[in-house]
Amino acid sequence: MELIIITVVLYMLSTAGYLAYLFFQKNYLHEAGCCLLAVGFCCHSAIIAYGFAKAGTFPVHNLHETLSLAGWALSGAFLAFQYQFNLRILGIYAAPLATVIMIVSSRLPKEPVLAKTVFNNFWLIFHVIVIFMGEAAFALACGVGFLYLIQESSIKSKNHGFFFRRLPSLELLDSTGYACIISGFALLTLGLISGFLYAKLIWGKLWTWDPKEVWSGITWMLYAALIHGRLALGWRGRKAAIVSVIGFTVLLFTFFGVNFLLKGHHGEFTKW
Amino acid sequence: MQDIVLLGLNHKTAPVEVRECLAFSKDEAGAVLETIQHHPAIREAILFSTCNRVEILLTAENRDYAAEAAKTCFSELKNIPASQFENNLYIYNGDDAVRHIFRVAASLDSMVVGEPQILGQIKEAYRIATLKKTSGVVLNRLLHKTFSVAKRIRTETGIGGHAVSISYAAIELGRKIFGTLEEKKVLLIGAGEMAELAVEHLIRNRAGDIFVANRTFERGIALARKFKGNPIRFEEIPDYMLLADIIISSTGSQGFVIRRDQVKAGMRGRKNRPLFFIDIAVPRDIDPGINRIPNAYLYDIDDLKSVIDENIEDRQREAVKGERIVDEAVISFRQWYESLDAVPTIVALRKKMDAIAKAEIRKTMNSLPHFSDEDSQALCRMTDALINKILHDPTLFLKNNGFHGNKTLYLDMTRKLFKLDES
Numbered sequence: 158m159e160l161i162i163i164t165v166v167l168y169m170l171s172t173a174g175y176l177a178y179l180f181f182q183k184n185y186l187h188e189a190g191c192c193l194l195a196v197g198f199c200c201h202s203a204i205i206a207y208g209f210a211k212a213g214t215f216p217v218h219n220l221h222e223t224l225s226l227a228g229w230a231l232s233g234a235f236l237a238f239q240y241q242f243n244l245r246i247l248g249i250y251a252a253p254l255a256t257v258i259m260i261v262s263s264r265l266p267k268e269p270v271l272a273k274t275v276f277n278n279f280w281l282i283f284h285v286i287v288i289f290m291g292e293a294a295f296a297l298a299c300g301v302g303f304l305y306l307i308q309e310s311s312i313k314s315k316n317h318g319f320f321f322r323r324l325p326s327l328e329l330l331d332s333t334g335y336a337c338i339i340s341g342f343a344l345l346t347l348g349l350i351s352g353f354l355y356a357k358l359i360w361g362k363l364w365t366w367d368p369k370e371v372w373s374g375i376t377w378m379l380y381a382a383l384i385h386g387r388l389a390l391g392w393r394g395r396k397a398a399i400v401s402v403i404g405f406t407v408l409l410f411t412f413f414g415v416n417f418l419l420k421g422h423h424g425e426f427t428k429w
Numbered sequence: 430m431q432d433i434v435l436l437g438l439n440h441k442t443a444p445v446e447v448r449e450c451l452a453f454s455k456d457e458a459g460a461v462l463e464t465i466q467h468h469p470a471i472r473e474a475i476l477f478s479t480c481n482r483v484e485i486l487l488t489a490e491n492r493d494y495a496a497e498a499a500k501t502c503f504s505e506l507k508n509i510p511a512s513q514f515e516n517n518l519y520i521y522n523g524d525d526a527v528r529h530i531f532r533v534a535a536s537l538d539s540m541v542v543g544e545p546q547i548l549g550q551i552k553e554a555y556r557i558a559t560l561k562k563t564s565g566v567v568l569n570r571l572l573h574k575t576f577s578v579a580k581r582i583r584t585e586t587g588i589g590g591h592a593v594s595i596s597y598a599a600i601e602l603g604r605k606i607f608g609t610l611e612e613k614k615v616l617l618i619g620a621g622e623m624a625e626l627a628v629e630h631l632i633r634n635r636a637g638d639i640f641v642a643n644r645t646f647e648r649g650i651a652l653a654r655k656f657k658g659n660p661i662r663f664e665e666i667p668d669y670m671l672l673a674d675i676i677i678s679s680t681g682s683q684g685f686v687i688r689r690d691q692v693k694a695g696m697r698g699r700k701n702r703p704l705f706f707i708d709i710a711v712p713r714d715i716d717p718g719i720n721r722i723p724n725a726y727l728y729d730i731d732d733l734k735s736v737i738d739e740n741i742e743d744r745q746r747e748a749v750k751g752e753r754i755v756d757e758a759v760i761s762f763r764q765w766y767e768s769l770d771a772v773p774t775i776v777a778l779r780k781k782m783d784a785i786a787k788a789e790i791r792k793t794m795n796s797l798p799h800f801s802d803e804d805s806q807a808l809c810r811m812t813d814a815l816i817n818k819i820l821h822d823p824t825l826f827l828k829n830n831g832f833h834g835n836k837t838l839y840l841d842m843t844r845k846l847f848k849l850d851e852s
Contacts, residue, residue, distance in 0.1 A: 395724070
């Protein structure tokens, strides 16, 4: 319990560090933000590990746990991309987002709503972790897309304001966004396949026209179209950035909208 | 006590006709220093001569004589009457001279605030002075302080940040689009000083192939040879638009050289890789509608000018921070300089000795508990007398002129020998 509070506080401090970095452009601020986030991520991992040990499977039995796992995947993915691309300014998107997710998560009731039909199985664990990591990568792609749109409009409009100097080059934003999409897509694909395999094992059917499955398919196709467009037709820059933002909204609907508005066999993971 | 004197003229006080008459080459600067070294009023000297300023920094016993000597030296060596430049001269003493040299080195006094060359020029001037041995204790310290102040201002303020020339502004924009300019292919259409300067900057940033298109092919060949690029015919421009990443145009053409529909068709062929147009021509060469095409970016001369204006304003704001750093440095230099007098040095020396004696007495007393108060007072008197005797000759030496004229050298030596500045 206390670990959650510590994690939230660390994420908040990291957010403050990144916001200060945005304004003052001092390297040590970014380093502080990054370190705080990394420490927060470690605490967060401990929470997840504890939940895993207690439940014997991934702690995704209610909205509280599911959101917490999403926040964990997001900060993990951000740290990984930050290490790879050094796109520091993305912290002003990732750190507050992780903070908000964790705050919402910590306000929700914590009693697990046990699912009847969930069996502990390698495919299930694989499915959960891969899907969450993929979604975190798409969330980052959306953030990078926003940054691209801001920077592009300041270059096009020739009005070099606050962000022009603080944001990196269009090329870096574009290639990072693409890397996020590619890794997210690979993970999502793996996640869907493992989901099908699990469904086959449990229900004997690969595909049941469950709304979650349908919307996941739609999301997958949208990102597939984006990647195809980029490789075959050279959809890059502004167009790619807009599609990443749209893709993430569809993904959010698949994640929450389907569970709250439609009915399906994923519903119990987000009960509260 | 010596005075620090700075005498000179710059782009604000003197027109170019006067500045060019007084500009000294490296050899001439050496000659000036040699001449002025022998003047009885002058101890140390450094001469700065750039296209925007000629200044001489001196330390002297009598500042008026020194200034007069410098003026005479200038007019004799350059063979022009002093009356021709006398009205353009400024003379600063003490703190003002120190502040001026700090401001000059930090490029706060430059025509383009924040330009980086001046510091190198001052370092070179200092090098000449050390070779000619005209820089001594005071100017050595002052110049080292100057370099550190200039460096600090450059790193702590944004005074040197962001381009203030058209060609640099274009390069900076290119970096915001492409990240790195390495291996980016450049197409130069037409010719002109600014366009060629931009191409040179691009080459220095390791741009890739350079293509040169000119209405007269021969001219294009000559220009291409200059940049080690490839000349192309004017009619080939649309084909090379598929290849190039940066297109710089500067022709005398009345109509547009590149039209929107050409670029629109070309973007598909280049798979939407970004394309950056720089239009330096008046009237414009490139259809302004091109800026609306995705992944194509167009800046014309007015756009670049407004970027520069913003950057200049920025530098001026940053310069205020620089002035604060200069003020701090002037104060700290003054503290050192004032300490370089006989009285403060003697006082500091005495204080140090007293402190050592006190500490040692305390140590000794701890191991001698049977000493009475009287005994210990006698011991104190003894050490006091010892200090007085030891310091008697050095004090006399520093107070009177046993220096053969070079007082600062001995004072500085004393301070270093006894580490008086660090305690």
